[in-house]
Amino acid sequence: MRQDAQENRERILAAAEEVFGAHGAAGSTEEVARQAGVGIATVFRHFPAKEDLVEAALLRHFDGLAARVRSLAAGPDPAAAWDTLVRTMIGTGATKLTLASALPGSGGFPDRAVAASNRVKTAVGEVLRQAQEHGAVRSSATIEEVYLLIRALSQASATMQIRRDTLDRAVDVVLAGLSQPAG
Amino acid sequence: MRQDAQENRERILAAAEEVFGAHGAAGSTEEVARQAGVGIATVFRHFPAKEDLVEAALLRHFDGLAARVRSLAAGPDPAAAWDTLVRTMIGTGATKLTLASALPGSGGFPDRAVAASNRVKTAVGEVLRQAQEHGAVRSSATIEEVYLLIRALSQASATMQIRRDTLDRAVDVVLAGLSQPAG
Amino acid sequence: MRQDAQENRERILAAAEEVFGAHGAAGSTEEVARQAGVGIATVFRHFPAKEDLVEAALLRHFDGLAARVRSLAAGPDPAAAWDTLVRTMIGTGATKLTLASALPGSGGFPDRAVAASNRVKTAVGEVLRQAQEHGAVRSSATIEEVYLLIRALSQASATMQIRRDTLDRAVDVVLAGLSQPAG
Amino acid sequence: MRQDAQENRERILAAAEEVFGAHGAAGSTEEVARQAGVGIATVFRHFPAKEDLVEAALLRHFDGLAARVRSLAAGPDPAAAWDTLVRTMIGTGATKLTLASALPGSGGFPDRAVAASNRVKTAVGEVLRQAQEHGAVRSSATIEEVYLLIRALSQASATMQIRRDTLDRAVDVVLAGLSQPAG
DNA sequence: TATGAATGAGTGTTCATTCAT
DNA sequence: GATGAATGAACACTCATTCAT
Numbered sequence: 001m002r003q004d005a006q007e008n009r010e011r012i013l014a015a016a017e018e019v020f021g022a023h024g025a026a027g028s029t030e031e032v033a034r035q036a037g038v039g040i041a042t043v044f045r046h047f048p049a050k051e052d053l054v055e056a057a058l059l060r061h062f063d064g065l066a067a068r069v070r071s072l073a074a075g076p077d078p079a080a081a082w083d084t085l086v087r088t089m090i091g092t093g094a095t096k097l098t099l100a101s102a103l104p105g106s107g108g109f110p111d112r113a114v115a116a117s118n119r120v121k122t123a124v125g126e127v128l129r130q131a132q133e134h135g136a137v138r139s140s141a142t143i144e145e146v147y148l149l150i151r152a153l154s155q156a157s158a159t160m161q162i163r164r165d166t167l168d169r170a171v172d173v174v175l176a177g178l179s180q181p182a183g
Numbered sequence: 184m185r186q187d188a189q190e191n192r193e194r195i196l197a198a199a200e201e202v203f204g205a206h207g208a209a210g211s212t213e214e215v216a217r218q219a220g221v222g223i224a225t226v227f228r229h230f231p232a233k234e235d236l237v238e239a240a241l242l243r244h245f246d247g248l249a250a251r252v253r254s255l256a257a258g259p260d261p262a263a264a265w266d267t268l269v270r271t272m273i274g275t276g277a278t279k280l281t282l283a284s285a286l287p288g289s290g291g292f293p294d295r296a297v298a299a300s301n302r303v304k305t306a307v308g309e310v311l312r313q314a315q316e317h318g319a320v321r322s323s324a325t326i327e328e329v330y331l332l333i334r335a336l337s338q339a340s341a342t343m344q345i346r347r348d349t350l351d352r353a354v355d356v357v358l359a360g361l362s363q364p365a366g
Numbered sequence: 367m368r369q370d371a372q373e374n375r376e377r378i379l380a381a382a383e384e385v386f387g388a389h390g391a392a393g394s395t396e397e398v399a400r401q402a403g404v405g406i407a408t409v410f411r412h413f414p415a416k417e418d419l420v421e422a423a424l425l426r427h428f429d430g431l432a433a434r435v436r437s438l439a440a441g442p443d444p445a446a447a448w449d450t451l452v453r454t455m456i457g458t459g460a461t462k463l464t465l466a467s468a469l470p471g472s473g474g475f476p477d478r479a480v481a482a483s484n485r486v487k488t489a490v491g492e493v494l495r496q497a498q499e500h501g502a503v504r505s506s507a508t509i510e511e512v513y514l515l516i517r518a519l520s521q522a523s524a525t526m527q528i529r530r531d532t533l534d535r536a537v538d539v540v541l542a543g544l545s546q547p548a549g
Numbered sequence: 550m551r552q553d554a555q556e557n558r559e560r561i562l563a564a565a566e567e568v569f570g571a572h573g574a575a576g577s578t579e580e581v582a583r584q585a586g587v588g589i590a591t592v593f594r595h596f597p598a599k600e601d602l603v604e605a606a607l608l609r610h611f612d613g614l615a616a617r618v619r620s621l622a623a624g625p626d627p628a629a630a631w632d633t634l635v636r637t638m639i640g641t642g643a644t645k646l647t648l649a650s651a652l653p654g655s656g657g658f659p660d661r662a663v664a665a666s667n668r669v670k671t672a673v674g675e676v677l678r679q680a681q682e683h684g685a686v687r688s689s690a691t692i693e694e695v696y697l698l699i700r701a702l703s704q705a706s707a708t709m710q711i712r713r714d715t716l717d718r719a720v721d722v723v724l725a726g727l728s729q730p731a732g
Numbered sequence: 733t734a735t736g737a738a739t740g741a742g743t744g745t746t747c748a749t750t751c752a753t
Numbered sequence: 754g755a756t757g758a759a760t761g762a763a764c765a766c767t768c769a770t771t772c773a774t
C-alpha cells in the first residue's frame with residue numbers, strides 16, 4: 001500500500017495546487033479532496049492541517065519552478081535565457097501561489113515554503129549572473145530587487161485583469177531599466 | 184443623532200480599511216465591528232451587505248489616494264513630483280486594498296470601486312504627463328504600463344516581507360527604465 | 367398632541383393588520399412602522415412588545431368583524447343573512463389573523479384577543495339563532511361547531527391556493543349539512 | 550457508517566416533522582438538530598438548505614399519510630372506510646404540515662412536496678369514489694371540495710384549541726352535507 | 733413625544749478537523 | 754490505510770427592543 005499512498009499524495013498535491021492557485025488559501029479542503037478523487041480524511045492523514053497542505057503545495061510549486069529555471073541556466077545563450085526567464089515567469093503568473101502564502105497571518109508562513117521560494121530565487125540568480133557576465137544586465141543589479149520585480153509583476157499578472165500588451169510593455173520597462181549601465 | 188451616526192460610519196470605514204487591508208476581503212465583518220467599537224448590527228445598518236462595506240472602504244481609500252496624487256500634480260517641479268509619487272505610492276503600499284478587490288471573482292466587483300480606482304489612475308496620468316513634458320520620463324510610456332508597475336510593486340510592498348532598500352532599488356530600476364529615451 | 371398620537375396609533379394598527387395578515391406573525395415590526403409612516407420607536411411606544419402589537423391588531427380586526435356581523439343580524443331576512451354571513455366570512459378570509467394568533471407559542475395568546483374573537487362568535491351566534499328560528503338551519507346545531515367550520519374554511523381560503531368555485535362548493539356542502547333536520 | 554447515517558437521517562426527519570409541525574416553517578434548524586440529538590452541521594450535511602429539510606419532512610409526512618389512506622381503500626366496507634378516513638385525518642391533524650408549506654410565499658414551495666400532497670389527494674379520491682359507488686356519499690361531490698374540507702378542518706384541529714366533541718360535531722355536519730342527494 | 737441609530741441574540745450556512753467503520 | 758459521516762466554531766445577516774437626541 002505504500003505505492004497507493006504515494007500516488008494519493010501526488011494527486012492531492014496536484015489538486016491543491018490547482019485549487020489554491022485559483023482561489024488562494026480560501027479554497028476549501030473538501031474541494032481539494034474532491035478534485036483529487038479521495039476522501040477528505042485521506043487529505044488530513046497526509047497533511048494534518050490545512051496549513052500543511054498549503055505549505056506542501058507551495059513547496060511542490062516552487063520546486064517545479066526552480067527546476068524549470070535551472071534548465072534555462074543550462075542553455076547556451078545567457079542573454080536570451082534571461083529574457084525568456086523574466087517574460088515566462090511573469091507572463092505565466094508563475095508565482096501565483098505567493099498570494100496564498102501571503103494571506104493567512106501574514107509572514108507567519110512556513111520556513112520550508114520560504115526555503116523553497118529561495119531555491120527559485122537562487123536559480124534565478126544563476127541565470128542573472130550569467131546574463132550580467134554577458135553584459136545583458138548591468139552588473140550592479142542584485143538578485144534581491146530583480147526577484148522582487150519578477151514576483152511583483154508575476155503576482156499582478158495572476159491577480160489583476162491585465163491586457164497582454166500592457167504587461168509586455170511593463171516588462172520592457174523593467175528589462176530596459178536593468179540593462180542600463182548606471183544604477 | 185445624525186452626528187453620532189456619521190462618526191460611527193467614519194469609524195467603521197477606518198476599521199474596514201485596516202481589516203480588509205490586512206486580511207483581504209476574507210477579513211470578517213465582526214472584526215471590523217470590534218475594531219470600530221460598535222455592534223455588528225450597526226455595521227450592517229450602515230452597509231447592508233459585506234460587499235457594500237468592502238466597496239465603501241475601497242472608495243474611501245482610493246478617493247483619499249487620488250486627492251493626495253492631485254496635490255502632487257499641483258506642485259512646481261514635475262520631475263520631483265513624479266519621483267515622489269512613484270516612491271510614495273509604492274513605499275506606503277498605497278494600493279493595498281487592490282488585493283481585496285481582486286479576490287472575489289475579479290469581474291464581480293463593484294463598478295464604483297473600479298471607477299474610484301480609475302480616478303487615481305487619471306490623477307497619476309496627469310503627473311506622468313507633466314513629467315513627460317519636462318523630459319523626466321520618456322514620451323512613449325503610457326499610463327497603462329506605468330500604473331501597472333506602480334500597482335504591482337505597491338501590492339508587493341504591502342503583502343510581502345521586503346527590506347526597504349530592496350524595494351528602493353527595485354523602484355530605481357523602474358524609474359531608470361522609464362527615463363530611457365528608447366522603448 | 368393627543369390627537370397626533372391617536373392618529374399614529376390608528377395608522378400603526380392598520381399597517382399591522384395588513385402586514386401580519388399577509389406574512390403572519392413573522393411579519394417584521396419595522397415593516398409595520400414603514401407602512402405606517404412612523405419611526406420604529408413610535409411603534410414601541412404605543413405597543414411595548416411585538417406581542418402587544420399583534421394582540422391589538424387582532425382586537426381591531428375582530429372588533430371590526432363583529433360590527434359587520436352585527437349589522438347583518440339587524441337585517442330583515444335571517445335566512446339570507448345567514449347565507450351571506452357564512453359565504454362572506456369564508457370567502458374574504460375574514461379571520462385571516464387567527465393564523466397569526468396560532469403561531470407564537472400556541473395557546474399562549476392573550477386573553478383580550480380571545481375575548482374579541484368570542485365577541486365575533488357571539489355575533490355570529492345571534493345570526494345563527496335567527497336562522498334557526500326561521501328554519502333555515504337545523505335547531506340542533508350549536509355555535510361551537512358552526513364557528514369552527516367558518517374559521518377553518520376561512521383560514522384555508524386565506525392560506526391555501528384555492529379556486530373560487532372549489533371553495534364555493536365546499537361552503538355548499540357545509541350549508542347543506544347544516545340545513546338538514548337530522549344531526 | 551452507512552447505517553449510522555441512515556439512522557441519523559431518520560431521526561432528523563422525525564424531529565423536523567415535530568418541530569415544523571409545531572411552529573411551522575419558522576421552526577429553527579438548530580431546534581431540529583437538538584431534538585434529533587445531532588450537531589447542526591449534520592443536519593446540513595443531509596439537507597443542504599433548510600428548504601430541503603422542510604421539503605423532506607413534508608414528503609415523509611405525506612407519503613406516510615398516503616400509505617395509511619391506501620390501506621383504508623383496500624378494506625371491505627367502503628362506507629365505513631370513508632367515515633374512518635375523514636374522522637381520522639381530521640382528528641389527528643394529519644395534514645398539520647400543510648401549514649408549513651403554506652407559509653413561505655406559497656408558490657415558491659417545492660414541487661415534490663406538492664406532488665406528495667397530491668398523492669394523498671389521489672388516495673383519498675379513491676376511497677371517496679368507492680363510497681360514492683356504495684351510495685354513502687352523493688355522486689356530485691368532487692375530490693376538490695372534499696379534500697379542501699378535510700384539509701381545512703385538519704389544519705384547524707392542529708392549530709386551534711378545539712374540544713374534541715366540537716370537532717366531532719363539525720365533522721358530522723360535513724359528512725351529513727356530503728351524504729345528501731342534492732348538490 | 734417622535735425619531736432613527738445602536739444593540740445583541742438568533743438564524744441559516746460553511747468549513748477545518750475528528751472519529752467510527 | 755482509506756473512507757465519509759459528525760462535529761462545533763465561525764460567518765453573514767436579521768430583528769425585536771433600547772437609548773440618545
